[in-house]
Amino acid sequence: xxxxxxxxxxxxxxxxxxxxxxxxxxxxxxxxxxxxxxxxxxxxxxxxxxxxxxxxxxxxxxxxxxxxxxxxxxxxxxxxxxxxxxxxxxxxxxxxxxxxxxxxxxxxxxxxxxxxxxxxxxxxxxxxxxxxxxxxxxxxxxxxxxxxxxxxxxxxxxxxxxxxxxxxxxxxxxxxxxxxxxxxxxxxxxxxxxxxxxxxxxxxxxxxxxxxxxxxxxxxxxxxxxxxxxxxxxxxxxxxxxxxxxxxxxxxxxxxxxxxxxxxxxxxxxxxxxxxxxxxxxxxxxxxxxxxxxxxxxxxxxxxxxxxxxxxxxxxxxxxxxxxxxxxxxxxxxxxxxxxxxxxxxxxxxxxxxxxxxxxxxxxxxxxxxxxxxxxxxxxxxxxxxxxxxxxxxxxxxxxxxxxxxxxxxxxxxxxxxxxxxxxxxxxxxxxxxxxxxxxxxx
Numbered sequence: 400x401x402x403x404x405x406x407x408x409x410x411x412x413x414x415x416x417x418x419x420x421x422x423x424x425x426x427x428x429x430x431x432x433x434x435x436x437x438x439x440x441x442x443x444x445x446x447x448x449x450x451x452x453x454x455x456x457x458x459x460x461x462x463x464x465x466x467x468x469x470x471x472x473x474x475x476x477x478x479x480x481x482x483x484x485x486x487x488x489x490x491x492x493x494x495x496x497x498x499x500x501x502x503x504x505x506x507x508x509x510x511x512x513x514x515x516x517x518x519x520x521x522x523x524x525x526x527x528x529x530x531x532x533x534x535x536x537x538x539x540x541x542x543x544x545x546x547x548x549x550x551x552x553x554x555x556x557x558x559x560x561x562x563x564x565x566x567x568x569x570x571x572x573x574x575x576x577x578x579x580x581x582x583x584x585x586x587x588x589x590x591x592x593x594x595x596x597x598x599x600x601x602x603x604x605x606x607x608x609x610x611x612x613x614x615x616x617x618x619x620x621x622x623x624x625x626x627x628x629x630x631x632x633x634x635x636x637x638x639x640x641x642x643x644x645x646x647x648x649x650x651x652x653x654x655x656x657x658x659x660x661x662x663x664x665x666x667x668x669x670x671x672x673x674x675x676x677x678x679x680x681x682x683x684x685x686x687x688x689x690x691x692x693x694x695x696x697x698x699x700x701x702x703x704x705x706x707x708x709x710x711x712x713x714x715x716x717x718x719x720x721x722x723x724x725x726x727x728x729x730x731x732x733x734x735x736x737x738x739x740x741x742x743x744x745x746x747x748x749x750x751x752x753x754x755x756x757x758x759x760x761x762x763x764x765x766x767x768x769x770x771x772x773x774x775x776x777x778x779x780x781x782x783x784x785x786x787x788x789x790x791x792x793x794x795x796x797x798x799x800x801x802x803x804x805x806x807x808x809x810x811x812x813x814x815x816x817x818x819x820x821x822x823x824x825x826x827x828x829x830x831x832x833x834x835x836x837x838x839x840x841x842x
Contacts, residue, residue: 495587532556724765755781771829
């Protein structure tokens with residue numbers, strides 16, 4: 400048997416025709432199936448990566464939206480809250496420029512707050528818009544507009560000289576209780592604004608309207624409080640200082656006659672008059688102490704408390720001690736909240752000077768016992784009072800202090816009783832994380 404015949408002997412039937420070719424086709428089919436499966440796995444992986452990226456992007460936007468709402472809610476000054484709104488909405492959707500237009504009753508833009516453009520560049524543009532073109536359209540129709548390219552829209556009014564070109568555009572009205580109080584304008588987002596962007600800004604606008612209204616109401620309350628404080632000071636001056644001076648004048652009217660007839664009595668009246676005038680001078684100093692806001696404007700907390708303590712000590716002759724914890728200056732506290740806390744401290748010290756008849760006072764400030772925050776305690780050894788007793792209309796100090804703390808998320812507690820002194824305890828929570836921009840204005 401030849402070698403060639405050996406395979407045949409081992410397999411008498413021999414390979415069937417095409418059997419080798421069929422094996423190759425099967426191998427090729429398996430390879431194709433493997434490639435197809437690999438392609439499907441790759442596509443599934445790509446879909447999963449896309450889905451995960453979308454979820455991550457949604458989470459980032461949700462976190463950014465939440466931070467924006469907290470930032471707006473934490474500001475009560477009208478001008479500041481408007482700037483926070485426009486800065487935050489620009490970051491929220493990745494716009495190059497953003498603006499907030501406040502309109503008057505005639506639909507004319509009377510205030511235009513911007514973000515995204517350096518101040519020098521904005522100054523070159525000149526006066527802000529009045530509400531023509533697309534901006535006026537949003538004001539009149541009170542609905543959102545989203546444009547792919549503002550530069551080619553026939554309804555645009557045009558830009559003044561030195562104004563940068565703006566293409567992608569999104570405009571959303573800011574309304575509260577069916578009343579429009581402003582409009583948000585965003586431009587220059589790479590790839591344009593999506594429907595999701597519009598929905599997000601419309602939701603943001605609702606929260607912005609609440610923040611704007613709260614800030615305006617707070618401003619009105621502050622103005623009313625100033626008027627009431629002036630009236631109270633007028634009454635106190637009349638009831639106390641002016642009446643005291645008038646009484647001194649009455650006791651001195653017949654001193655010239657007494658100097659001849661009863662010199663000793665004349666001398667006693669003059670001495671009593673001098674004592675009364677000295678007390679009146681102390682009362683006037685107390686009023687001055689309560690009317691010097693520049694002492695606490697734009698300073699750090701401990702620095703402001705030290706200034707108040709020094710002024711209080713000089714004007715009232717009451718011994719006051721300030722004790723500050725070592726970590727207080729490291730606690731972040733915005734200028735607005737610092738001013739509110741110092742205003743409460745000033746009111747508390749003013750009450751000690753006017754009503755407590757104290758000889759000693761203490762100002763204690765330190766970190767809160769639990770969680771981030773600061774505790775401020777002001778103590779005196781004066782006559783004390785009943786915190787639950789009704790107070791007259793002219794005594795709004797404690798109510799003002801409580802309102803100030805409520806406005807910044809803090810609390811105020813009063814511990815006092817007759818002849819036992821008073822303890823004012825102020826607790827201020829940790830500062831919320833607020834990202835502020837300082838890149839100037841843009842249109």
